Amino acid sequence: MKKLILFGFCVLCFSQLAVAAPIETFTFGSAETEKIFHKLSEELRCLVCQNQNIAESNAELAQDLRLEMYTMLSQGKTEQEIVDFMVLRYGDYVLYRPPFKPMTWLLWFGPLIAFIVGLVFVFRYLKSPSNEVPLASLSDADKARIERLHAEQDDT
Amino acid sequence: MKAKPPSILKRFLPLIVFVALVVLLAVGLTLNPREVPSPLIGKPAPVFELPLLLQEGSFSNKDLIGHVTLLNVWASWCFACRQEHEVVKVLSNKGMRIVGLNYKDDADDAKKWLAALGNPYQFIAVDRNGRIAIDWGVYGAPETFLIDKKGIIRHKVIGPLSDRQKFDELMSVMKTLEK
Numbered sequence: 001m002k003k004l005i006l007f008g009f010c011v012l013c014f015s016q017l018a019v020a021a022p023i024e025t026f027t028f029g030s031a032e033t034e035k036i037f038h039k040l041s042e043e044l045r046c047l048v049c050q051n052q053n054i055a056e057s058n059a060e061l062a063q064d065l066r067l068e069m070y071t072m073l074s075q076g077k078t079e080q081e082i083v084d085f086m087v088l089r090y091g092d093y094v095l096y097r098p099p100f101k102p103m104t105w106l107l108w109f110g111p112l113i114a115f116i117v118g119l120v121f122v123f124r125y126l127k128s129p130s131n132e133v134p135l136a137s138l139s140d141a142d143k144a145r146i147e148r149l150h151a152e153q154d155d156t
Numbered sequence: 157m158k159a160k161p162p163s164i165l166k167r168f169l170p171l172i173v174f175v176a177l178v179v180l181l182a183v184g185l186t187l188n189p190r191e192v193p194s195p196l197i198g199k200p201a202p203v204f205e206l207p208l209l210l211q212e213g214s215f216s217n218k219d220l221i222g223h224v225t226l227l228n229v230w231a232s233w234c235f236a237c238r239q240e241h242e243v244v245k246v247l248s249n250k251g252m253r254i255v256g257l258n259y260k261d262d263a264d265d266a267k268k269w270l271a272a273l274g275n276p277y278q279f280i281a282v283d284r285n286g287r288i289a290i291d292w293g294v295y296g297a298p299e300t301f302l303i304d305k306k307g308i309i310r311h312k313v314i315g316p317l318s319d320r321q322k323f324d325e326l327m328s329v330m331k332t333l334e335k
Contacts, residue, residue, distance in 0.1 A: 047295035050189060060260065061295050064286050089293035091195040 026070045033073045045094045194312040201307050202291035206281035215281040220307045226254045227301040231261040232269035234297040240316035241273050248276030256280035259297050304333050
């Protein structure tokens with residue numbers, strides 16, 4: 001029963017995502033500004049529901065910010081000016097693609113560093129002597145048996 | 157010849173890595189991703205001018221100069237604002253200058269709310285459509301800004317002031333400001 005409820009909850013969550021679409025309609029002066037609008041609203045994070053961008057979110061703040069972006073574009077503001085406007089108020093956190101600067105180096109290089117460290121460990125493991133067959137530790141009886149087997153092989 | 161036993165360090169390396177990872181993740185779990193540090197700290201308050209809720213006239217960023225002020229973003233529809241309201245009243249009674257920013261609220265609802273719960277605000281600026289709140293980087297009420305005498309934003313509390321830790325942080329920053 002619990003599982004069923006959980007399943008139902010998950011279905012509800014995802015159906016919510018499916019219907020979440022901006023409700024306003026904006027008319028743009030040119031296809032170019034419309035493109036910038038959609039690009040920006042997909043790259044800016046909605047701070048109210050943090051795993052959605054401004055395009056997807058129906059939070060009031062996201063609606064307000066879409067309107068703000070539309071107004072700025074109508075005034076002839078550039079893409080960079082709008083991004084600066086958002087970062088000035090909400091910080092780098094609004095950007096889904098964080099800027100490249102000392103604060104974010106770890107974020108950008110982290111995965112690569114982890115990958116290289118992993119590779120180093122794999123190579124060291126593969127090359128380590130403990131993985132070679134310790135021939136030297138064969139007992140005299142073992143050696144004698146191998147000798148015998150070889151000898152049998154030679155006979156046939 | 158026997159293979160030499162792995163050194164102590166090597167033997168414990170997986171454990172050390174595991175513990176480090178647990179610590180990292182545990183710290184991550186205690187952080188609240190909803191609390192996004194404001195880039196406005198240390199910067200002058202944004203330029204604005206808004207009508208007042210209870211008096212004639214308006215309130216602008218220039219009215220922040222000369223006093224240490226708490227700017228409290230609230231709305232009658234905001235549940236957590238109700239929670240923190242008693243704390244705001246205590247601060248007001250202690251002589252703190254508190255200015256309200258009534259965020260995306262209905263004027264009548266706001267007035268009723270104040271009549272029922274008490275009004276700790278010296279002024280209440282009305283941001284009906286939330287446009288000025290965008291300039292302040294507000295993304296949900298309640299939020300509280302501490303502004304020094306020169307009109308510089310010194311601290312921001314996200315969420316209710318009734319939270320002990322947030323309140324203490326605010327107080328410690330406030331102590332560093334000259335009256």
